[in-house]
Amino acid sequence: MEPGIGELDTFPKLLMMHARIRGARPAIREKDLGIWQTWTWHEFAEEVRALACGLAEQGFKRGDHLALVSDNRPRLYAAMCAAQCLGGVPVPLYQDAVAAEMGFPIQNAEISHAFAEDQEQVDKLLEILPQCPTLRHIYYDDPRGMRHYAEGVLASYESLRDRGRAAYRRDPAFLESEIAKGRGEDAAAMLFTSGTTATPKGVVLTHHALIDRARAAAELERLDDRDVALAYLPPAWVGQFIFSLAQPFVTGYCICCPESPETVMTDMREIGPTYYFAPPRVLEALLTQVSIRMEDASRVKRWLYARFMAIAQRVGGALLDGKPVGALDRLLYRLGDLVVYGPLRNVLGMSRVRVAYTAGEAIGPDLFKFYRSIGINLKQLYGSTETSVFVCVQPDGQVKPDTVGPAVRGVELKFTPERELLIRSPGLFKEYYKNPQATLEAKDAEGWFHTGDAGYVDADGHLKIIDRVKDVGRLSDGTLFAPKYLENKLKFFPYVKEAVCFGQARDTVCAFVNIDMEAVGNWAERRNLAYSGFTDLALRDEVYELVRGCVERVNADLAQDPELANSQIHRFLILHKDLDPDDEELTRTRKVRRGFIAEKYAALVEALYSGRKDVHIEAQVRYEDGRTGTFSADLKIRDARTFASAAARKAA
Amino acid sequence: MTVPQPIAGAQRVGEVVLAVENVSLSFGGVKALVEVSFDVREHEVRAIIGPNGAGKSSMLNVLNGVYHAQKGTIRLRQGAAWREFHDMDSHEAAALGIARTFQNIALFKGMTVLDNIMTGRNLKMRCNFLQQALWAGPAKKEELAHRRAAEEIIDFLEIQHIRKTPVGRLPYGLQKRVELGRALAAEPTLLLLDEPMAGMNLEEKQDMCRFVLDVNDHYGTTIVLIEHDMGVVMDISDRVVVLDYGRRIADGTPDEVRSNQAVIDAYLGVAH
Amino acid sequence: MLYREAGQFKSTYAQDQQIFPILQDRVAIAILLAVAFLLVPAFGNQYWLGAILTPFLIFSLAALGLNILTGYAGQLSLGTAAFMAVGAFMTYNFVLRIPGIPILAAFVLAGLCAAAVGIVFGLPSVRIKGFYLAVATLAAQFFVLWVLQRVGWFSNYSTSGVITAQEIAILGYRFDTPAKKYLLTLAVVAAMALLAKNLMRSETGRAFMAVRDMDVAASVVGIPMMKTKLLAFAISSFYAGVAGALHAFTYLGTVEPEAYSLDLSFRILFMVIIGGVGSILGSFLGAGFIILFPIFLNLASGWVSGLFGVEISFAVVSNLEVIIFGGLIIFFLIAEPHGLARLWQIAKEKLRLWPFPH
């Protein structure tokens, strides 16, 4: 990397360095008004300087927090870095969170300044303004529809920047000195955990921690300023924060912001990123799209697709890992690359992907194998908000479907008797903001961080995560019960969007299945089954048969693995509605909140285990526009065939 | 060449910009308009309502020269001076800053959404066909500048996702929005909307209302609106003129017009 | 399948508005031009260069002219051959009567004369629409031929009415071999096709298409009807005029008015319909089809007669050709009104979406 990076220990200093030595290179692109508008590093630095001076003028002091609620926008990242220049701490919030959820962070950090993208976000902040006395300034980017907003609190982004630009011209030294004051151990950002369990906690991450981890991973993958990444996930999530702020500032690569959440696919295809990051649910959704569209393709294409995918399934992964493969297979694969895999990668926008990570949740092995088989260098990554993401990364050539790879340089791993994973690394978080008690619980005296995940290190030194510690359980007869592993196998089928398995201290495993409206709908339409909506489709017998087929295929797979053989799924029901973060059944990053669901649908779980054929359900449902309504239906319950385990069959 | 900036602090409604004085129009024996007179003020949302066949569309078509009235004059304010027309020609109306949308969509089916909107800007193009053929410096610069202005309208109407779709393939609601975009592209001072919300579901209607109000608010464009949906008319128009059998039977604020007995009779179909 | 569009993003409007935004298309067109300009003249034999490729280019240009008028501006014309005749004869006269005039200048001037005639016979289009307009252009077809036959000045008082195209020389370099004539034709046609493409993707082209799609809406948007229609006639006739000049000077060598009969106008109309109404590429595809098809038919009938031993007379083959052309017109109007160009476009879109369905 660049010489003398040592004393560049904060993001603003890194930014000024990039502006100097690669000023003309693109820093950020955004699809707007039909073309990709581009900010070079020089222009981006100018914008940050102007904004920082503007904020300073507005009374933003060192140590203050700046709340940010917006999609991925160049101006969002400029605002973040501007706050950091003044020694402040950017606090990105989830842009699709409801107003009530934003109240706690603002009160907790006594936030006085906020950056909101458009009228939708401004309205949320204004709604909670009475409960947030400290909030005095809200800067909005897109003025659409806000001409008659008279609140004094509001000011436009342009006015802030222009005043700041004038201030900078008057006194440039002030900002240079503020940047110089910055130290590695200062707080660089505060990110709120998705809170699968209790109320969200503000994780404070220092410049040093983020830069150190970002640089370690960048060196592993030899990232440089020619790489391109797409910023499409919520900026408040540590994954996106690392890939669109920490690492670009370390390596100088360019991030690209899509036009709108609806156009992410087309924008990705246009940009063709070389460095890609996607949580398992995005990869699942993509695979579902591929299988739905391939079902509608002509017979010739379907035949070609099936024929070559079989070859890819066999040798694709091996070829990517550089393992030896027969000459004929190699030739067939190259032909397949011309006819199927190349075009498929191209249509998905992944032709130029050099490194693709997946993390945030355990990924189904078949889903993982699918992407590697068509030549996409997808690798597993393990980390969390508290560890500045990079804990374990699978290096090229050592990629296995069920592990998360060896520890990254500088990370130490240790296990408690209950197999809970403990981590010590320079990337650890400083503290949970204003929550010393939780900080002590999570980080003990010697600096070990309790991850709350259960796992073990396998023969090749790769870490293998089983599940959340409190979720890993035992059936009544003592066999291992890892709900996430079962759910991921179910979710590989395009028809299953989400699944929740129950079995802790029970004698059999039962499951809720949340069908994928689009995939099952398309399946139904091709058999011209009429259905009026999600619930009607979910209650149909044909759909139950379809899901039963999937469950039984999973059971067949499980039967092969002696350890998991008798955690096959005996009975299941199809949920009458999509699990939704608005109903608190999922976190903002769409992870299942198992405890909450077990409580809310206790009646359903009981019905599953009491052998009843169906169960009546009355549920509170919140509609999109905020209205709530009650909902009642009879959910059917089906048994699924289970298979004798391989060991048992061998013995018999 | 960007779209004109909003008139800062525009005083809500200015003085009279357009005056229609006893205009009469007939096709053979059919009297579409009889001695109709009304005026329109600057930055105003002026509604024309009336039962089916009352002559609303005919009035609009006379205003922008698609039909030629037999009698009466149209006076249009250009800056300080007044210009009088007995017989407006549609091409000339466009040059005077009058743009319009049609009741049943009149888009150019053979072109994409972007091209339709760009065609709306043809009066602003200066280069002749030779320069355009050579794609010479000025012609290319002009084309790209107008492309940017069209993009701002596409952004304003939130139709980025259909920018390169042939117009014929779009659903009804979106076609109406593209037609509004084409009219806006000409940066008109006077915008004539012929039932912009006909045949739309509730959500599309709300969107279209928002766009119409934004146009009037953001660009300061004076709007003459024909609409059946009383709810919409009462909400967004400043003044309303009511036609029935080609005659003006009422003119005033929405509340005055709603309580006017003649209007109620016209709509409830009292015998003439 | 062949397209790899990932990573080809546009960061300026100039990039977005270019003729071939996708890299693979740009590569394909570059190869095509290289083959056409370098390989073909080097390796092509006399028959292919002189009797197939040069006429193909000339008729593509004429079809392009008609496409601008009928395809883009929606004004039907049955008089393209007449405007070609004007081009041919005026070039002959310019070279004859202005010693030392560069041949290209003669082509342009002849084109302008054809454009003038086009405007005169385009005047009725201001008041009448649709296939009524066929009358105006039919009048042009017959009237122009009548003038060229009757008025001796045009054919320099040659008794048979036949003119012989003079030798083509630019800056002393003589274009006498088929290869050189082919190259000259190719250069002129390629340049004019580019000009036409630029025209059609800018304001003039949009005005034409607006007048074609809905003229009431066009005038409401401010497009001057008269000026636009006459411009369409002028440009279309200019293209036909230059095509006529090339037809005489680089293809036939000696021409008389009867060579530009109504039948030729119909053939050019076929090229536009089969090739693709309203598409620059369509003109080339249509011309290629109409020229190559009879050759293919002869080969096929020769092969068939060889196979089955039955002698197929020349008359039958020519009748068959006429029937099949007529049949194809009907087929294309029913199956794909936008002709070969639309089939080509659909095939391209399928390749871009591969393996997903179109």
Place this chain on the structure above:
Amino acid sequence: MEFVFFVEVLAGGLLAGVMYALVALGFVLIYKASGVFNFAQGAMVFFAALTFVSLTEAGWNFWLALVVTLAAMVLLGIATERVVLRPLVNQAPITLFMATIGLTFVLEGLSQMIWGSQPHGLELGVPDVPMEWLSQRWNVNISQFDLFAALVAGVLVAVLALFFQKTRIGRALRAVADDHQAALAVGIPLQHIWAIVWAVAGFVALVAGLMWGVRNGVQYALTFVALKALPVLILGGFESILGAIVGGLIIGATEKLAEVYLGPFVGGGIESWFAYVVALVFLLFRPEGLFGEKIIDRV
């Protein structure tokens, strides 16, 4: 003497006009019923004449040949409607016009393929000799055949006018001409009607073919007679039978007079384009023709 010569030329012109009218009639019929400007009418005239003359030369009896040719034309009409028009039912008129151009070439190729392409003379038993008593009295020689042709045309027009106005099918035809969808809505069998219309047009083409065949001989040039019908229709309007006759007479007369009086000054041969110029000039003042109604663009 001058005046007598003028009458003779005029009469000759008018009678030639009758021939144009006969052809134009076929166009009007099809346009009235289906809104299609059938450019292939000329080719149908040629096909009918060629079939008839080939059959008579092959020794068939006159009336038998006539009936068979008529049957052939009816079949041709039905086939055209079925194959060409039905798939293009609500396309723009310009598309249908181009389809009939395609049909023209198919018919030309077909007729020459079946019957060969040599020209044939045609004899109907009516001498093409001037009427004696007329030529003696006023020294005006008008050929008997022309008068016969005028008679046939008159009868044909009368029959068709009656057919359209009075009979049930006639009324249905006019309904279809106005609006296909509306006609369908009231239960008029559209395809059935179109078949009848094309059959009648085939019959008219046969009559025209015979008349033209006698005058100019049955050969390929006959198809170009359709081009001459275009100006006639422009003048007379596309929907009116009367218009077709009047238009035909006007074009016939003006063309002949121009040829005789104007031709010498400009080198003759102007009959090839004169009719179009007349139609053009007329069109500029009354775009909808003599009897058509004013076209109003409803928005």
